[in-house]
Amino acid sequence: MSRLWDGFSSYTVIGIANTVIHWQLFFVFRAAFDLSQAASNLFAFCVAATFSFYMNALYTFAMPASWPRFGVFMLCMGALSLGVGWLGDRWHLHGLITVLGFSLVSLVCGFLLSRWVVFRQGGQ
Numbered sequence: 001m002s003r004l005w006d007g008f009s010s011y012t013v014i015g016i017a018n019t020v021i022h023w024q025l026f027f028v029f030r031a032a033f034d035l036s037q038a039a040s041n042l043f044a045f046c047v048a049a050t051f052s053f054y055m056n057a058l059y060t061f062a063m064p065a066s067w068p069r070f071g072v073f074m075l076c077m078g079a080l081s082l083g084v085g086w087l088g089d090r091w092h093l094h095g096l097i098t099v100l101g102f103s104l105v106s107l108v109c110g111f112l113l114s115r116w117v118v119f120r121q122g123g124q
Helices: 008-031 039-061 067-090 095-118
Strands: none
Touching: 008 039, 008 095, 039 067, 039 095, 067 095
């Protein structure tokens, strides 16, 4: 069980930087461009996740980044981002609640997706 969570601390540190990037862009897209929470969350996610994908490939999983891995990660987590933003719009949540909720859910879901699928090693 503990082997499953190997690298989680490194993933979390990179995730903090990712979160700062994501939150700032989310609020810029909402305030400056008057985009929906769904669109703002997705666009901010795409920028922040590109950064964290490459950092995690290098430092957390020590595996080469590739377009197929990047595509799987972005497709799965982007769908989650869009879904959480859509719920924020639908339920009329404050933007802070939307990005906080997404940040918490994506920390665990993103790590497990990365560990089990995106950066899966042959013996796992």
